[in-house]
Amino acid sequence: MNRLKQLLDSESVILLDGAMGTMLMAAGLTSGAPPEEWNVSHPDLVRAVHRGYIQAGSRLILTNTFGCNRYRLKLHNLQERAFELNRAAAQNARLEADAASQLTAVGGSMGPTGELLEPMGELTPQGAKEAFAEQAAGLADGGADVIWIETMSDLNEVKAAIEGARSATSLPIVATMTFDTRGFTMMGVSPKKAIETLTGLNLFAIGANCGTGPEELGVAIEQMRQANQQVLLVAKSNAGVPKWQNNQLLYDGTPQVMADYAQHARHLGARLIGACCGSTPEHIRAMADALNLPVPQA
Numbered sequence: 001m002n003r004l005k006q007l008l009d010s011e012s013v014i015l016l017d018g019a020m021g022t023m024l025m026a027a028g029l030t031s032g033a034p035p036e037e038w039n040v041s042h043p044d045l046v047r048a049v050h051r052g053y054i055q056a057g058s059r060l061i062l063t064n065t066f067g068c069n070r071y072r073l074k075l076h077n078l079q080e081r082a083f084e085l086n087r088a089a090a091q092n093a094r095l096e097a098d099a100a101s102q103l104t105a106v107g108g109s110m111g112p113t114g115e116l117l118e119p120m121g122e123l124t125p126q127g128a129k130e131a132f133a134e135q136a137a138g139l140a141d142g143g144a145d146v147i148w149i150e151t152m153s154d155l156n157e158v159k160a161a162i163e164g165a166r167s168a169t170s171l172p173i174v175a176t177m178t179f180d181t182r183g184f185t186m187m188g189v190s191p192k193k194a195i196e197t198l199t200g201l202n203l204f205a206i207g208a209n210c211g212t213g214p215e216e217l218g219v220a221i222e223q224m225r226q227a228n229q230q231v232l233l234v235a236k237s238n239a240g241v242p243k244w245q246n247n248q249l250l251y252d253g254t255p256q257v258m259a260d261y262a263q264h265a266r267h268l269g270a271r272l273i274g275a276c277c278g279s280t281p282e283h284i285r286a287m288a289d290a291l292n293l294p295v296p297q298a
Contacts, residue, residue, distance in 0.1 A: 002172060003097075003105040003145045004204070007059055008232075013266055015293050016107075016236055016274025017053035017061045018284050024049065024064070034076040036068040039088040046089070050096040056281035057288030057295040058274070059104055061097060062148055063089040063139060066111040069131045071123070082131075083138040090142025101296045107148035107174065108139030110161055117156050125160050132164030140169035149175040150236070151210045153185035155197050162201055172204035174272075176234050179220040180211045191223035199231055207234025210276045213241040213253060214261035218268060225269040232272070235265035239278035251278025255286035262287035 007014050024035050027045045038046055050061045068086050070079040078085065090108055097104040110132060115123040136147050147165045152158045158175050165173055177185050177194050184190050191208065198206045208220040217237040224233060240253025253261075258275055265273045273291070275283050288295050 003103060004060065004107075004172065007103060007105060008271065011059070011293075012271065013291055013293065014059050014272050015057050015284065015288055015291065016234075016272055017050075017058040018275040018279030018281065019239070019277050020049060020062065020064050020066065022278055023052070023280065034067070034073070034078060035064055036073065036085045036089065037076070037078060039064055039085050039092060043088065043092050046092045047096050050093050052281040053284055054096060054100045054104055055296055056284040057293055058284055059102060060107055060272070060274075061093050061104065062107045062109040062150075063093045063142075063144065065089045065109045065135065065139065066150070067114070068138075069110065069113050069135050071113040071115050071131055072111075082134050083141075086135050086138025087142040090139045090144045094143035102294065105145040106143060107146050108136065108142075108144030108171070110135050110139075110147060110149050110165070111151050112153070112157060117154060117160070125156065128157060128160035129164040129167070132161040133168040134164075136165035136171075137168040140171055144171060146204060147171050147173045149173065152177045153189065154187045155189055155194065158198065159201070162203070174205045174207075174234060175203055176207045176209040176236060178210040179208055179216065183216065183219060191220040192227045195224045195227040195231060199228055205232040205234050205272055207236070207270065207272065209234065209236035210238055213238055214257065214264070218261065218264055221265060221268045221270055233268075233270040234272040235268070235270035236272075236274040236276050237261055237265075238276045239280075239283055242278065253278060253283070255283045258283040259286040259290035262290050266291060
């Protein structure tokens with residue numbers, strides 16, 4: 001049985017992980033460098049991030065592959081290594097999940113291509129589908145339990161990602177969108193529209209992630225629940241509102257802020273709850289405590 005389904009069958013709420021990029025930059029990744037390459041060159045540091053989240057209470061960790069599609073990798077001349085880097089990322093996460101004292105699932109992260117689809121841009125739906133298929137194949141081969149499509153703003157790109165993943169693997173699929181423009185995605189999609197469209201695509205779970213902080217993400221989750229009482233909801237908020245300070249992007253969400261958000265997300269009906277940009281294992285541990293979830297003994 002799929003590990004994620006096993007978790008949901010036994011737990012009322014599943015705690016997800018937090019930011020990957022934030023942690024890798026703290027470990028030495030320089031601004032503008034491709035974090036995906038570290039899956040091969042620095043697997044020990046990537047695995048350490050996964051381990052930190054598991055030790056803080058995460059029961060599902062996401063692979064270091066948010067931008068690991070050939071269009072984003074092309075910016076670093078790594079596009080021919082897409083399958084390799086995705087597989088390595090899933091293998092890194094799988095090793096840490098299998099070593100955990102509690103059952104832990106691996107989500108294969110797939111973020112946007114960074115391109116605009118036709119007619120607004122030059123990327124064809126078929127081109128997007130093929131890129132996502134390549135990525136999903138690597139993630140599945142490396143041991144992911146679920147394909148985790150995240151931070152999307154365009155429903156057509158979500159559909160391309162779903163179709164691409166399904167052409168490469170039979171793993172269940174989760175999709176989350178980012179509502180960061182006055183309650184809509186950058187492409188004008190509302191939470192209600194997202195639910196209405198995505199519930200017909202046989203997804204394992206649907207939800208919201210990233211955005212401008214817990215408050216706005218909470219509104220999106222509430223609107224999703226109002227639109228559909230049955231869907232399995234995901235809430236994965238940034239650690240507060242990002243602000244530029246001393247040439248750095250800092251987040252004002254303390255662990256207590258994220259603990260309060262976790263409780264609110266559960267109250268709104270989300271069963272898969274985690275954090276996104278700016279968050280750390282400290283935030284996840286506070287969320288675990290707030291949700292009365294078990295944390296592995298050190």
